[in-house]
Amino acid sequence: MEPNERMVKAKQQVAQHRREFSCREVDEPQGERVPPGQHLVNNFPVLDLGCKPEIVLAEWALHIDGCVANPLTWDWEAFQRQPQVQITADFHCVTSWSMLDNEWSGVKFQHLLESVRPLPEAKFVLFEAFDEYTTNVTLKVCNDEDVLLATHWNGRPLTKDHGGPVRVIIPKLYGWKGAKWVKKITFSERDQRGFWEVRGYSNTALPWDNDRYG
Template sequence: MNLFGKKSNAPMEKRPDGLDRLPPGQYLTKKWPVLSYERTPSGIPNDWKLKINGLVEQPLELSWDEFLALPRTTMTSDFHCVTTWSRYDNTWEGVHIREILQRVKPLPEAHFVMAHSWTGYTTNLPLQNLDDEDVMIVLKHDGQPLEPDHGGPVRLLVPKLYAYKSAKWLDGLEFMERDRPGFWEQRGYHNRANPWKEERYW
């Protein structure tokens, strides 16, 4: 595929796991389209806290300043939207999810996580998808503060799943024994959202 979504004669790139780098049904773009159901909030709430609760040994609430004081990491990953576009080589800066997990210590019976946004948005995923080497809570994209339309100043990033699992405007993670659907999952979007299986809709 080329940048306009048309077929190219170039060989398809592969990921380290052998899968095609570009998932099936996707086209490649250098743009970053803005897609949200909710209206973009005017700013972060003055009383924002990152709330980590549910089935964890050490529930946690971090103020904005406390969150910003956590160790930072920078990673590069591709990003795939359920509406069929993909963007390669995004550079993200933020807090690796394992900085959070090692502090709260999920209990053995915690198998799923619900991500919460201060707008009321929710999305669910298995803990094994959250506890991955490339999952972050991000603050910057390609060297710039994350723009509000893209979830700034803080969003979840789960790059191996379609982007609706990477909740914008994040303010909470709830650890659960049983799965339950989030906002889009209740409205027909696929519960698992694996781009290489084209798990777009139920």
């Protein structure tokens, strides 16, 4: 599935411009829960690469491999058998909007860690999606109680627009670090930058540091 090249190029040019001219947002945080440069929205905007994969649950699978003691694959039934939890977390998009108090349900990433048992040399995690999107995060960041393989938002199954059937949620980072339509997770000893990271976006993506572009 090919991304919308015109849209990708436009976003890449924005990242390059802001990086070259140090054009960072300077707004102060709006209270204790809204990072600098962000504004609140009540809806859930849809952002992707211009293509949304058609995923049949009977054919869906999540593959986990790399520097782990127990590589595994969960099909949909196996994924549903894993412990399911619910968290409430805020969501911050790099395009400057934030939503507060989202209720996410799914499988904790920490449960996945217990299942695959990363090896000592594992330091980084690469997420791959059904639309060929990739994004990278450190294992340290992923090993947090609020990082989730989410299937539901506010009590309803995630729609295709928002990354269903399963997307990654990492509340402490900008939203692009949480891959929609996730299909593969690879643990490695070396960092491999993802789709937006190689196109000028920050590698660390910390909302409270206004850390948008690398």
